[in-house]
Amino acid sequence: MATTPSTYLGRFPTTRMRRNRRFAWSRELVRENRLSVSDLIWPLFIRDGRGVREPVASMPQVDRLSVDLVVEAVAEAVELGIPVVALFPATDPAKKTPGAEEAWNPENLVCTAVRAIKERFGQKIGVLCDVALDPYTSHGHDGLLENGYVVNDPTLDALCKQAVVQAEAGCDIIAPSDMMDGRIGAVRNALDEHNFEQVLIMSYAAKYASAFYGPFRDAVGSAASLGGGDKKTYQMDPGNGDEALREVALDLDEGADMVMVKPGMPYLDLVWRVKAAFGVPTFAYQVSGEYAMLCAAAQRGWLDHDRVMLESLLGFKRAGADGVLTYFARDAARALATQGK
Numbered sequence: 001m002a003t004t005p006s007t008y009l010g011r012f013p014t015t016r017m018r019r020n021r022r023f024a025w026s027r028e029l030v031r032e033n034r035l036s037v038s039d040l041i042w043p044l045f046i047r048d049g050r051g052v053r054e055p056v057a058s059m060p061q062v063d064r065l066s067v068d069l070v071v072e073a074v075a076e077a078v079e080l081g082i083p084v085v086a087l088f089p090a091t092d093p094a095k096k097t098p099g100a101e102e103a104w105n106p107e108n109l110v111c112t113a114v115r116a117i118k119e120r121f122g123q124k125i126g127v128l129c130d131v132a133l134d135p136y137t138s139h140g141h142d143g144l145l146e147n148g149y150v151v152n153d154p155t156l157d158a159l160c161k162q163a164v165v166q167a168e169a170g171c172d173i174i175a176p177s178d179m180m181d182g183r184i185g186a187v188r189n190a191l192d193e194h195n196f197e198q199v200l201i202m203s204y205a206a207k208y209a210s211a212f213y214g215p216f217r218d219a220v221g222s223a224a225s226l227g228g229g230d231k232k233t234y235q236m237d238p239g240n241g242d243e244a245l246r247e248v249a250l251d252l253d254e255g256a257d258m259v260m261v262k263p264g265m266p267y268l269d270l271v272w273r274v275k276a277a278f279g280v281p282t283f284a285y286q287v288s289g290e291y292a293m294l295c296a297a298a299q300r301g302w303l304d305h306d307r308v309m310l311e312s313l314l315g316f317k318r319a320g321a322d323g324v325l326t327y328f329a330r331d332a333a334r335a336l337a338t339q340g341k
């Protein structure tokens, strides 16, 4: 991570900042931050069936894939050197219930996909699974609902069951994204009790109640379930920054191995503050709405797709992120590979 510049700032005309910028080689030489394929985590959406590829309307180039095609996508990720894929299920609405029981069905889409991926690729790639109930609840909330309120402690038990079946399927990184209080400690305990003390936890520690999740909720079908509802009683208020540091401190104390700030671009100040305050592995999620925004402008010819993609990802690195969850991961990996040639 970058350090504070010295107090020596120089003076024109002896100092000319443009000298270092004159040639490609000198710009390369003094570049402070770089994006590499090892910074990328690629989220993938899973649906049922075989040989099915169903586009997500609000996310160009992103599809819901049946498990066999998810495995093919992971083969590409391995080929490109992407270190981790993140799996999200688009659950058949008929399997959604108020109690989210499908979340801990060992035969659910996520567990089936994890087993298929691990069988074929072993530790050539890491698999991250979200822990939250929203893909499985008929009301679309991340937790259990009682009298219209998402109840914290009963939700923890459900999240632990979900985390354990995912670990049993072979998941390497459990990523709780639900924002219940105490969930990291509860999930860590549950994993340890089932002899999964080696399974990592990446906590969605500072996760905001954001409008930028819209296309994701279309992709997994939770928007329809949620109706006009919002998640403001558990996700953070976009006006708060100090509170994010407190969330991160609690999650680290409860055993998180890595933490995440989400969304990404509108919250880069938090990436910086978290990295500076704790110095732990810190990730950012360039969420679906950020992806949709950049792609939409590129489709209209208003922005250059590859250049804004790489610039936005480099921005995360400059802000101190150790890596980025991004729907651009495959495109960015390809662009980086050709740049290197």
Ligand code: PBG
Pocket: 130, 132, 134, 142, 177, 178, 212, 213, 214, 215, 216, 217, 286, 287, 288, 289
């Ligand atoms: C589920 C979850 C969400 C995202 C990741 N995990 C949506 C939400 O909280 O409503 C959003 C990802 C994105 O927008 O790309 N808890």
